[in-house]
Structures are given as structure tokens and as C-alpha cells.
Amino acid sequence: xxxxxxxxxxxxxxxxxxxxxxxxxxxxxxxxxxxxxxxxxxxxxxxxxxxxxxxxxxxxxxxxxxxxxxxxxxxxxxxxxxxxxxxxxxxxxxxxxxxxxxxxxxxxxxxxxxxxxxxxxxxxxxxxxxxxxxxxxxxxxxxxxxxxxxxxxxxxxxxxxxxxxxxxxxxxxxxxxxxxxxxxxxxxxxxxxxxxxxxxxxxxxxxxxxxxxxxxxxxxxxxxxxxxxxxxxxxxxxxxxxxxxxxxxxxxxxxxxxxxxxxxxxxxxxxxxxxxxxxxxxxxxxxxxxxxxxxxxxxxxxxxxxxxxxxxxxxxxxxxxxxxxxxxxxxxxxxxxxxxxxxxxxxxxxxxxxxxxxxxxxxxxxxxxxxxxxxxxxxxxxxxxxxxxxxxxxxxxxxxxxxxxxxxxxxxxxxxxxxxxxxxxxxxxxxxxxxxxxxxxxxxxxxxxxxxxxxxxxxxxxxxxxxxxxxxxxxxxxxxxxxxxxxxxxxxxxxxxxxxxxxxxxxxxxxxxxxxxxxxxxxxxxxxxxxxxxxxxxxxxxxxxxxxxxxxxxxxxxxxxxxxxxxxxxxxxxxxxxxxxxxxxx
Ligand code: TEU
Ligand code: CA
Numbered sequence: 001x002x003x004x005x006x007x008x009x010x011x012x013x014x015x016x017x018x019x020x021x022x023x024x025x026x027x028x029x030x031x032x033x034x035x036x037x038x039x040x041x042x043x044x045x046x047x048x049x050x051x052x053x054x055x056x057x058x059x060x061x062x063x064x065x066x067x068x069x070x071x072x073x074x075x076x077x078x079x080x081x082x083x084x085x086x087x088x089x090x091x092x093x094x095x096x097x098x099x100x101x102x103x104x105x106x107x108x109x110x111x112x113x114x115x116x117x118x119x120x121x122x123x124x125x126x127x128x129x130x131x132x133x134x135x136x137x138x139x140x141x142x143x144x145x146x147x148x149x150x151x152x153x154x155x156x157x158x159x160x161x162x163x164x165x166x167x168x169x170x171x172x173x174x175x176x177x178x179x180x181x182x183x184x185x186x187x188x189x190x191x192x193x194x195x196x197x198x199x200x201x202x203x204x205x206x207x208x209x210x211x212x213x214x215x216x217x218x219x220x221x222x223x224x225x226x227x228x229x230x231x232x233x234x235x236x237x238x239x240x241x242x243x244x245x246x247x248x249x250x251x252x253x254x255x256x257x258x259x260x261x262x263x264x265x266x267x268x269x270x271x272x273x274x275x276x277x278x279x280x281x282x283x284x285x286x287x288x289x290x291x292x293x294x295x296x297x298x299x300x301x302x303x304x305x306x307x308x309x310x311x312x313x314x315x316x317x318x319x320x321x322x323x324x325x326x327x328x329x330x331x332x333x334x335x336x337x338x339x340x341x342x343x344x345x346x347x348x349x350x351x352x353x354x355x356x357x358x359x360x361x362x363x364x365x366x367x368x369x370x371x372x373x374x375x376x377x378x379x380x381x382x383x384x385x386x387x388x389x390x391x392x393x394x395x396x397x398x399x400x401x402x403x404x405x406x407x408x409x410x411x412x413x414x415x416x417x418x419x420x421x422x423x424x425x426x427x428x429x430x431x432x433x434x435x436x437x438x439x440x441x442x443x444x445x446x447x448x449x450x451x452x453x454x455x456x457x458x459x460x461x462x463x464x465x466x467x468x469x470x471x472x473x474x475x476x477x478x479x480x481x482x483x484x485x486x487x488x489x490x491x492x493x494x495x496x497x498x499x500x501x502x503x504x505x506x507x508x509x510x511x512x513x514x515x516x517x518x519x520x521x522x523x524x525x526x527x528x529x530x531x532x533x534x535x536x537x538x539x540x541x542x543x544x545x546x547x548x549x550x551x552x553x554x555x556x557x558x559x560x561x562x563x564x565x566x567x568x569x570x571x572x573x574x575x576x577x578x579x580x581x582x583x584x585x586x
Contacts (some may be wrong), residue, residue: 006095007202007259007285008332009495010047011375011488016340017054017076018062018457019438020379025451029438031077035085038092040470044382045488048095050204052340054082055101058108060172061150061400062340062436064099064206065106069191086199097259098195100203102187103210104173111186112174119161126183127174128166128213132157145219146236147229151404154232166217168210168236170400178211178245188252196256203253208246208262208284209276212239224300231300233266246276246283254282261334261374262287270321279330286332286374291318293342295349303405303426312511312533315349320516323372323503333373337364338381343434347387351535354466356579357384362483362557363531363581369487370498370518370529370583377484379439383468384480387434388461394424396459402431433458440464442471483557490554490583497525507541513576515541517586526586527554532576540574548584555583 021033031054041049053063056071063073072079089096105112114123130143142155142164155164156171166175177183192203213236220232246262253260264287267273276284295315298304325333337345346352350360361384369375388396394406406423413419427433438460442448446456447464448471461468473479491498501518506528514531528546532538540548558580576582 004500005259005285006047007374009492009499010095011045011377011491012048012050012097012261013041013044013046014050014052014339014376014378016052016379016436019436019449021439021441022450022454022456025454026075027450027454027456028075029449030075031072031081031085035081035088038088038094042092042094043485044377045485045492046094046377048097048201049089050097050376051085051099053099053101058106058172060106060170064101065104065108065170065173066101066191067106067108068110070194083198090199095201097202097204097261098200099206100191101206102176102191103207104167104169104175107172107174111176115174116158116161116165119163125180126177126186128177129158129161129163130155130166130217131163144217144232145222145228145230146217146232147220147224149233150401151229151408153229166213168207175213176211178241184245184248188249192249192252196252196258200258202259202261202285205249205260205262205284207265208287209237209242209264209267210239211245212241214239234268237266238272243275243281243283250282250284260284260286264288265290270325274325274329274331277325277331277333279332286334288334288336288339288376289322291321292337293339294318297430301405303423303430305426305429312514313509316505316508316514316516319371320503320505320508326372326500327502334376335368335371335373336376336378337368338378338435339376340378340435341432342378343430343432344385344387345381346384347434348429349533351579352386356535357386357468358478358480359557360579361480363533363579365480365484365487366529366555366557366581366583367514367531369484369491370527372499372501372503372518375491375499378435380435382481382484383440383470383473385437385440385461385468386463387428388437388459390425390428392428392459394427397427397431397433398458399432399436402427402433437461440469442469443467478559486555494525494527494554494585496520496523497527501525501527506543506546510541512538513541515543517546528584528586529581530576530584531581532579535578537578538576540576546586551584551586553582554585557581 018029020029021037022029023032054072054076055066056068056073057063057066072082086096111123111126114121115127132140142153146154148154149169154166154168157164167173168175220230220235222230262284277286295311295318322333325331345364346361350364409423437458438447438449438456440447443465445452447460450456473481497518497520501520504517506515506517512534514533517528519526558577
């Protein structure tokens, strides 16, 4: 039984630099702000930070459009600041991972500038250029019908050289051509090795399963009839050379003893996922699957949302699917429900009204804090931060994904007021912007994110003034923040079960109560987590073969005798209060 690697037991705290902490009052978060907050971060009980892209970038997609992998975006700071950040993190015994965005670059990257300059430029083949198709009437069409992740065609016509280039995201994010070995070597050197040499401990690998495209770039099936561009994720992800590319990358990572967590959308096939993350295969350490965060999103367009109330069983199955990667395999998994691409979990899966916000946020903390795999916590999630309210005008939404969707809905409906209202409501529910409002540090102006005279780059959620902020929550033992700290402590104390244990849904069809058992694979230990996903009382289920009469609770989100935590013998009520959750040790 060998020692598990550090990243298995770790909790990773994700930081979005623009919105975390502004140290020089220009309204934009920065590296200095992260450095000065490291003690706070460590006090949560986390082991590592993941810093979203802080590289040189025109910021069309908030830094996921990189123009130079080896330079820092000046408003965030300097290379010297990065070196300070890395050493300050290490000084505290923590780890730091960076975002590795290498499916595409910015169109302002030197490589692309050269590639687009002429058809015979030596870097022409570093990107995915294709000739146009012409129909019988001589009208020009792109090579296929793929819809980009941000709407519209994935192909951009280039007047100068009279060809299309591929971009799975914005037109300003051209896809690199991974088939070219020289390109791959340049990517590895510039984006990976240069940072591993500076001491980073690993990478969160953006869109990791999109590097290898399917031969012939075939059309996607038509799911949105009447519109030219079709969702193609299932077509362009997981292409034929993925394994080889990942093995090349892994060889570099291994040399530096660095970890990897890949973002793995559009991969319903369990065996495909296991083949990415099996320890023996040496490709990736783990991946983020999208099953849980996609519960409740639309089937044709992601913002065409359906209400969550009917989807608890779907959420259970989604989570079970990612948890069960561990069953009988040497694979590893992740637990997360928020990141910079997701709306706030308490607004989506809990109840963000003043009455139930705290309790339902704690319930979600318990649920995801008790799942196996490496746990990821997104900035502000530890406070139970919530979505912007509907009263915030659409102009405050800064994300290109949101503005493109809104514009498309206005166009499709010819500005029909009902359709436009619906589009806005959908964005209020699901937009990525809700994760990107500034971190709420205090109840003061701008939530203490930046100086009171400054103008924050994105609007601050007014809930900061209503108690959802670090200062207020730190002084309150019944806060969401205090609960996350307790949860992370208990997770560590019982890591055999809570981090490494096998997951089993119990009472799986119950549409209101989410219950699961975890069992240690080595050593002993069994726990039961019960979550009432409902604003009314529910019965504590009668579990076949589980006797709770002698079971103690390790943690609960409803106060009993003035306390929430610590094992006790109290016989719990067989009624679950609204949004109540309990962690039993069996
Ligand atoms: O996201 C890739 C991804 O697959 C999505 O979840 C994406 O956010 C969604 O399709 C948008 O509707 C990654 C990054 O996390 C994201 O922030 C970037 O925008 C994207 O890659 C492009 O680099
Ligand atoms: Ca700043």
C-alpha cells in the first residue's frame, strides 16, 4: 500500500485573478491581491490553489485567449509577481497549479500572426486552415456545420489568404494544429516547460479532449433544425490521437513530478474517461466531467434552461457516474460544483433567498465535501455567494458567451419582448458572469474587493452588504464559511472514507432526498450523507439494511442543542427540516 500522491487528498481552491482581490485600486484583481490573501486561503483548510489564466492576452475570453504563454497580463502584475506568488505558496506548504490553455491561442499570438500572413508561411500549418466549399450557385460555405461554443460557425473566413480557419470558441481563439509535431513541441516548451521550470506543481488543462480532431472533420447531426450551425462537441472531442498527445504531455509532467487535471466535456462513455485517468495508462491524473454542472441546462442551446426542481434524480445519477469511476479501476475522479464557467451553485441547486441561502449552501458544501476524488472549491463558494439578481441590467454581463447568446436570441425572435425577457432570465440563472463578480471580502463599498474610489471592472453583487462576505462570515460560527472549514477538517480526518471511499446511492429514486453511503476500501469506515433538496420537511428515508438507531452524526447543517458539529449520541428527528443535511458515521 504505497503512499497516495499529494493531489489525491488535496482540496484545491480556484482563483479567478480579475475578480479575486485588487491590490492597487485600478478595479482589476491582480497577483498582488492573491499574494496578500494567501493566509486567508490557507485558513480554509485547502492544500493548493489553481490560478485561472494570468498570461498576456487581449482578454476576448478573459485570458483563455493567450497571446504569449511566457508573459504575464500587465494589469495582473509581472513575472516577478508570479515568482513571488509561487514561492509564497510553497513557503506555506501549499501547491500552485496554472491553467494550461493549448487547444487554441489568441489570434494576437505571434504564431497565428505568422500563420495567417501567407499560405506559404512556415507556421501556416500550425493552425487549422481549410478551403471554402462552394455550392451550385457559387456561394461560399465553411468546411462543415459545426457550431462554436460561443454560437455561430466554428470557421472564420480570412480575406487575405482566402481560406477558413477553425475556432471551436471565439474567432479570436484559433485552434492549434496538433497534428504538426513541431507545433506540439513549441506548445510544450512555451506553455508547459517554461512554467514547470519556474516551479509550478501542475496544470488544470483546458478543453483537454479537443486537441485531436476527427479525420475529415465531418458534419455534426442536425439537432437545431432551421439553423446552419449545429452542436458538434460529440464529433470534435476525443479524436483519434488524444492518447498519444496526452502521453507526450505526461512524460513532461512526470519529469517535474507535476499533476494534471483535464477538462473533459462531451464524453458520455465511461470507458473513454477511465482510459484518460487510469493510473497505469499515465495520461492525466484526473478530469472534470460536466455531468453534474450540466443538470438543468438546455438540450439544444445550453441557456435554454429547465427548472431544477424536477431534476434531483438526474443530479444523483450524474454524480454517481463520476464517483463510480473508482469502482474496480485504478482511475481517479474529482468533486466540484462551481468554477468560473458556472453560475453559483446555491442559486442553481439550492435556494438563494434570505430564508434558506445559508442552510442550502451548507447542504451543498456537505454533499460535495463528502464525495470521493480531489475536491475543487471555487472562490466565493466558501461564502455561499449567489447569482446577480434579475434587476441587474444585461449590460452588466461581461462574458462573451452571455452577450453572444443574448444577441442571438434577439435576432432569432426579431426582438420579441417575451423571448428577450426569457433570454435574460436564462442568463440570470446560468450565465458564467455570476461566478465572475468580484469576491466579497467585506460589507463596505465594492465589497472590499477594490478601493472605495475605484471602479470595479465588473459589478459587485449587492449581497455583499447583506452579510455574504468574508469579514462577516469569519466572525460567525453559523456561517457558510465556518461550515466549509468544518467540512474540510472532517474530510481530512476521515479521508479513507470521504476522499477515497466507494460511493453508493441509496434510496436512489427519492425525488426530494439525496442519500449516499461511502465505504472505505482499505481500513474501516462507512458514512451516510442525507440531503433534503426541498424547502419543506421531508421524511428521513427508511433505508433497506441500514440501522440509524445507533449511528452518530459527524456534521449537520441544522443546529441541535446549540451545536452543529462533533459526534454526538442525540437521536435525530426522523423528519428532515427544509434543506437539512446530515453526515452519519455508521
Ligand atoms: O471551457 C471549455 C468548455 O468546454 C465549456 O464549459 C465552456 O465554458 C462552455 O462551452 C461555454 O459555453 C474552457 C474554459 O473553462 C472557459 O472559460 C473558456 O472560455 C474555454 O475553455 C475556452 O478556452
Ligand atoms: Ca489591480
